[in-house]
Amino acid sequence: MLLSTKGDYGVRALIDLAKHAGEGPVQRSDIARRRQLPESYLDHLLAQLRRDGFVRSTRGPGGGHELTRPAEEITLLSVLECLEGSLAPMVCVADANRGGESLCGQSWVWAEIYDDMRARLAAVTIAELVEHERQHERAIAANYSI
Amino acid sequence: MLLSTKGDYGVRALIDLAKHAGEGPVQRSDIARRRQLPESYLDHLLAQLRRDGFVRSTRGPGGGHELTRPAEEITLLSVLECLEGSLAPMVCVADANRGGESLCGQSWVWAEIYDDMRARLAAVTIAELVEHERQHERAIAANYSI
DNA sequence: TACAATGCTGAGTAGTTTAGTCGTGAATCG
């Protein structure tokens, strides 16, 4: 039932891009270094995010990656579904298979859980994750200063 | 994010045992046939369920498997955690790792989802799944009789 | 006591997925 590292790393990368929004293109290597991610793997994740329109990239010196939209408009759900595919816990529970067909055994329970989960993930934006991280940093800093 | 077949099959097997509770031991081969599960695989799942005290078994002719407790007392959560291990969507979100340590990035969202999910699964019993299946069977039968 | 029916256990395995690396090529800036 674990989320793969794709979703985890990809969201971390977008948080990084959101934090540096408006400062021009951010390079892969900087994201990888700051977030402690393997750069050549991050490569593939950024490619997927670009294909799905979350980021745009420019090549050449001074090139890099940027968000295409404000972080407030990017939901956690959309990013995870981009990188992980469907988050459905059982195949018969995925959106496509919900056309009146019987949800057998325990699957009706999982269908409810899945719907709640998606609603929850759709209600959180990258901007909120950035804000959460900033608060966390302030808490750490306050601890040190005591 | 998919549940494995272990949890799925195991719950199906327990539903079968619950339906035949009070009729003496139920044989592996009967469960496998009725629920369309590979018998030699079901073998391992029943072994795990026995180790964790969900079923007891008797060998020899006339032997088989039985629930150790009423189906009303067996929650879906306990069965799934027996067969799947932790259902946590991220390692840092698992129960063991929740001692005040920082839930970084998106993990605080998943921690909330995880808690809700476990509460939901803990509120459903095998008895309810049996009842749900019976209702479904009645609906099918009614359709045929029209 | 023999034997047949049943469960128990661990080894093995083919296929898939995960989490990457690496090399080459393409675009761009100076």
Next chain:
DNA sequence: CGATTCACGACTAAACTACTCAGCATTGTA
């Protein structure tokens, strides 16, 4: 042109999934 950056596809080691199978242990019946 040459340095810098992204783009893309091939490749891979390790782990996991979903099994099968052989052989042993236990028990009821004749």
